[in-house]
Amino acid sequence: MILKSIISPFQKVLLSRRLCVGCTFPLDKAPRILQLSDTKFMLQCKCKRRYVLDKALNAYRRATFDEERLFIESKKQ
Ligand SMILES: [Zn+2]
Secondary structure (H helix, E strand, O other), X not given: OHHHHHHHHHHHHHHHOOEOOOOOOEHHHOOEEEXXXXXXXXXXXXXXXXXXXXXXXXXXEEOOHHHHHHHHXXXXX
């Protein structure tokens, strides 16, 4: 939990700059891999971390566990 409180603000800064928190790749260039709703797209960085673009907020965040699971399910079809 201590670790998380140190890392989290840094990750927020990177995400607010639209960069991957793992490799700082520009997320605007990452391919969209799944449409979650009218305003939400999942995308995958080249380092395999997955993010969600919320078009309503025009912001990126890490994909949740449930969203990761949706993606895995969609690949099985
Ligand atoms: Zn990355």
